[in-house]
Amino acid sequence: MSGIADRIAALQARLVALRPERPPRLMAVSKGQPWSAIAEALAAGLTLFGENRVQEVREKWGQRPEGTELHLIGHLQRNKAAWALRLCQAIDSVDSERLVAALERLLTTMATPPGGYPVMVEVNPGREPQKTGLWPEAVPPFLAARGEGRLRYVGLMAVLPRPADGSQAEAAKIRRLMQETADLWRMCRSEGWPWAPLPELSMGMSGDYEWAVEAGATMVRLGEAIFGPRPAGGADSPGGA
Numbered sequence: 001m002s003g004i005a006d007r008i009a010a011l012q013a014r015l016v017a018l019r020p021e022r023p024p025r026l027m028a029v030s031k032g033q034p035w036s037a038i039a040e041a042l043a044a045g046l047t048l049f050g051e052n053r054v055q056e057v058r059e060k061w062g063q064r065p066e067g068t069e070l071h072l073i074g075h076l077q078r079n080k081a082a083w084a085l086r087l088c089q090a091i092d093s094v095d096s097e098r099l100v101a102a103l104e105r106l107l108t109t110m111a112t113p114p115g116g117y118p119v120m121v122e123v124n125p126g127r128e129p130q131k132t133g134l135w136p137e138a139v140p141p142f143l144a145a146r147g148e149g150r151l152r153y154v155g156l157m158a159v160l161p162r163p164a165d166g167s168q169a170e171a172a173k174i175r176r177l178m179q180e181t182a183d184l185w186r187m188c189r190s191e192g193w194p195w196a197p198l199p200e201l202s203m204g205m206s207g208d209y210e211w212a213v214e215a216g217a218t219m220v221r222l223g224e225a226i227f228g229p230r231p232a233g234g235a236d237s238p239g240g241a
């Protein structure tokens, strides 16, 4: 048995145990992983994948297997937006008006899926200055200002502070930020913006996904919990182009 298949089975059972009535979707974050590892995850039945860098998407996902869905979850530079739209089924890291304008412009020249091209707004709940993503208070005005276009806002993607010292105080802070992010998501959803149905809250990584599910995440993004430690030299940091 492959370690990857075993870990996926255990994680899926855990996600069902955490929320039996509506288990969150499991996204496999395959950044830094070779295709052989991705093939094991595919064989184990996973269909939703996330990558951080457009360059890596181009190198690895030129021949995306039928039935799979690939999301870009890392910071997107406008000069790579055309490749991202072409090769990914969603961009979960939208965080600026300029990026939105570039995507809308590119989509005028491409076939857009019915209902619009799906994007998520990236949120930086810890207001960490070194990270991308909108600060929470900026999200409602950002969404309110959008309007009907070729993009469809299907969710929020939150990137929380990484647990560093394992202390109780740190855990409490991260859990509070997750609750606040879930509240923000519900509040935005209740606005009923036609262009922003926001069915998804993408939150939780290998080190903190159980808390994220408790807080209400509909999708968790797991890299190392599925694949084991990333190979050296792989894209390790959240963000990155």
Ligand SMILES: *Cc1c(COP(=O)(O)O)cnc(C)c1O
Pocket: 029, 031, 052, 073, 074, 159, 205, 206, 207, 221, 222, 223, 224, 225, 236, 237, 238, 239
């Ligand atoms: C790398 C990454 C993940 C997965 O991190 P793990 O700790 O390996 O689970 C999730 N989301 C984003 C945005 C990332 O960059």
